[in-house]
Structure formats: structure tokens, C-alpha cells
Amino acid sequence: MNLSRRRLLETGWKIGGGLLGVIAGWTSWELLRPLKAAGATGKIKVGSPGNFQKDTATYFGQGRFWVVNTSGHIFALSQKCPHLGCRVPFCESSGRFECPCHGTQFDLGGEWISGPSPRGMDQFELSIEDGDLVVDTSKKTDGPDHGARQFYRDPLGPSCAGNG
């Protein structure tokens, strides 16, 4: 192989520059990527299952989630709308979760009813330790897809956002 000095230098600085770019990108990524500890995640004890009455939603600001009891099933639902992250409040008058940002509605079990959200409300892992419910906010699963109707029921009354 006939490799002239000029050719070697021309190729060498390109490879060197490329490597430098990769190293700079990698270093930046390692520097800037968030640490796991930065998120407000962890196990949160929310009390005895008997504390959660049927067809109610209870908010826990510490972990930013709702604990709901719908038809005897208890879930821990993330407060974050899967659409664009707005906090989804529970509307007592309609008995549904209603997102104020784009009007997505979810039933008490977090299933999608209407609006632009791509799925139902995300859920945190729930377990029982020493008779108490424990929500692990580090373990989140995506909400049910459109079409899930396990806990659907007609609205109890008017919507809080006035959407019907």
C-alpha cells in the first residue's frame, strides 16, 4: 500500500477530529444525563387498604400520585397526564379525571375516555407491607391503551372543565 505522508496527515486529522467529537459528545452526555437519584422516586407508605373507600380518589402530593378504589380495585395512578405532563385533577362532580391542559378525560380506574392523551393514566407499582399499602414511584407502567373499558361508567354529573 502506497501511503504518502500527505495522505497520512490528511486522513489522520479527520480521524482525530472525529474521535475528538465522539469523546466530547460522550463526555457531555455523561456530565449532563440526570442521575437516578435526581428524580423524586422511592417507596411511599399510604396506609391500610381499608382507608380507601370504594369509588374514591385520594391524592398524595409527596409522591405526586392518586390512590383510587374503583369497584374494589385499588391502583396508584401517576398525576401526570400521558399526553403532555400536566397534573390531572380528579373532578368530584363527574367522578372522572379531567386534564386541564387539553381536556383529556379518564375514568376512575385511569382508563382513557376521550381527548388527545395517547393512553390511560400511568400506574405505580403497589404492594402490601405489614398490612399497609406501599407505592413504589420508581416502578411505573404505562396506562392501558385506548379501548380499555373495565372500569368505565357514565359521568356522575357535570364536568369540572365544562366540557359536558
Add this chain to the structure above:
Amino acid sequence: MSDTSASPAPPADDLEPQRHAPSTGRIRWRDSEAWRSVFRHPHLDTPRGRALQSFSNVFLHVYPVKVPARVLKNRYSWRLGFIATVLFTILLVTGVYLMFFYTPTVTSAYGDMQRLRTGVGFGQLVRNVHRWAAHLMVLVVIVHLARVFFAGAYKRPRQFNWVIGVGLLAITLGFSFTGYLLPWDQLSYWAVTVGTNLVSYVPLLGAALRDLLIGGEQIGQATLQRFYALHVAVLPVSLAVLLLVHIWRVRKDGFAVRRGDAGSFAEAASDPGAGVIVPPTTPANADAPRVRLLGVVDQESVTAAEHPADDTVFTWPHLLVRHVVVALGTVAVVLGLGVAFAAPLRAIADPSHTPEPAKAPWYFVGLQELLSKFDPLVAGILVPAGVFIILLALPYVDRNPATEARRRKVAITLFTIMLVTAVTLTIIGALFRGPGWKFIPPWQHSYLEL
């Protein structure tokens, strides 16, 4: 005498100072060693004197010594690029002032904002001016881009400068967006929540990119710190560098596109020698042989260049005076808005309560409107990314050299549709949407957030 006319016949050039009688202290001071060490060339009212002053002054050197006379006409550019630069300068000055009173922590940012309103002399006014200048800069940059498009000024040789301009638009949006979070109130918190969650719809890398942007899974201290660093360091430096290249290219490309006699934009953009007419001519003495350095050539091959009359004028004072007037006007407008309308400051950011409605900043609210109707991947990622890709590729895809509107019907129609759609979505989102994104006309209740 009109300033727009061609420059008068140059007076006799004289590099020696036209010294006034040293009767006043001012003149004596200007003759001193100290003055001359700063301003090397005395003020000489001759073409060469003015040129020397421009060359030897870093600020005047931004401009060329002479510019085409057409540049003096406002209708050529509406000075939009210059106005945007003035607004950027206002933002830099007011931004530095605000930095003296602001700490980017979730525990003190909001309090600093309150203190700025009540405990700092002119603090509220400076914040108002900063806010309004930011809004206006976004608006002016977008209008500037539209004007450049309609003038066909993205065509050869200006393609790359158009690309830089699109980059400047992106940085301007980034500026406004990162600054939006800094007051740490409900408005900023939820607008940025909505905005950053868009990123999570990027295929494959979405969640990682979003976490990288906000420094975690939720908006908090890391987000505020990152946005602050971007806002006061990364973006200003990036914008300044790109702006430098942008202005330099504007100079090198001969400023605004030339207009035809009929008033339409009619420059043959691909003609690098625009302004120099080179017709074949007959030599003065047709019978005599023409002798050139390398031999005798026949008369038909000999051409002479005919230069048109000089249509350039001195930048200083002609263009500079106009720029000073426009800059003062811009400052007056921003100051007027700052005095009349206070920058909003809602309740402190509360992650457990989303206000109704939670709207993105006005320049993203059209996207939010789209998101309420279409899949987020389409409305939040594909549409905006598509718009930017179209804008970046435009000068290389549109190979039609014509700049007159009547010969660019397809491009102008498509761009107009895109612009009108964006404006309509923005108006609907900003003015006609209320709680639950319900359609509420502004005459019933205004939910406009600025």
C-alpha cells in the same frame, strides 16, 4: 437634498486634518496625544477620511464604508434584521441587570422576582422591558424570515445565509423558552412542562432527551439550573456567533435583493456581476490593430466594460443615521410596552396544581392547538421538525432563479398556506381556548398568556 441620491462629487481628497483654529478646549483635546491614541484618524469630511474612520473603528467596521443607495429605502428590508439585533442588544443589557438580582434555585427564584418588583429601583420596569423585548424579538425574527422569503432573498448566492437565519430563529425560540421558566411561577412551570413533554415523543430517544433537557424525570432544581445556563451562556454565545456570520454574509452578498424598475424584486440572483454591464463594443479606432501584451487579437474579441454611475452612498452618515433612528424607535416601543404592561407573575410554581388553562408560550401555542387534535408524534414532532427541515432545505430545493412573485407562484402559495395556518392556529390557541381547552371567544373571557 435627498440622502438617497448618489453621493455628491467627492471633494478634493486631503489626508491632512482640516484643522480648525485651536480656539476651543474641545479642539485642543482632539489634537492631544491621548485622543489620537484612541481615534487614530481625525474627522475628515472627505471620502477617504470617512473610509479611514470606518476602517479604524471596530464598531463602524461592522458596516462597509459604502452601501448601495437602495439600502437606504425602508421598503427594501423594513429594517427587520436590524430591529431584531437591537432587540437582542436590549435583552443583553436588561438581562445582565436582572442577573444581579436573580438566583436560579427553586427556593429563591420566585422570591427574587417579587423582590425585583418591590425592592429594586426600576426592577419591575427592567423585567417588563426584558419580557417585551423577548416577545418582540420572536415576532420580528419570524416576520423577517417571511419578508426574506417573499423577496426571494434566500436564493443564490444567499442560500447559506438563509440557513443561518433559520438557525437564528431556532436559537431565538430557545432563548424565549428557557427564559420562560426562570420566574418559577405557575405560568412558567406548566408552560415549560407542556413544552418539554413534547420532546418525549421523539422516536426511540424521546424520554432520554427530555430527561437530559430537564435534568430528571420532573421539572425541578436541575431544570431551572440547566435552563438558566442555556439562557445566559450557551444561547447568547451561539446567537452572537451566528449573528456575526449572518451580518457578514449580508454585507458580502450585497445587502437586500435588488428591485426592478416596476417595483418587484427582480435581481438575477445568480448573476455574480450584478450592477456591472459588459456589452460587446466596438473599439474606438476600428481601423487600427489592437495590441495586447500577448499578441494581436482581432477586433471582435475585444470588449470594454461599462460601469454604471456609482449608486453607492457612504454608510456614515446616511445608513448609520437611519439605523440610529430605528434603534431609538425600537427602544421607545419596548420601553412604552414595559411602562404600559407589566410582565406577569402568577403564584409560585406548584407541581400539585395545574392552572386552567395551562398554555404554552404564544409562539408554541399553535403547536399546542395542533396537539389537542392530532397524535403527539405527528403534531409535536413531525410537523415542527418538518417545518424546520423544509425551511433549511428551501434554498436548495427551490431551484427557480426568479425572485419576482409572479414567477414564483407555487413557492409563494405553499409558503403562504404554511404561514397562514401557523398564524391561525396561534390565534385560536392563544385567544380562543379556555379551561379544558374549550373554545371560548376572547370577548367572553380572555385567556391570553404572554
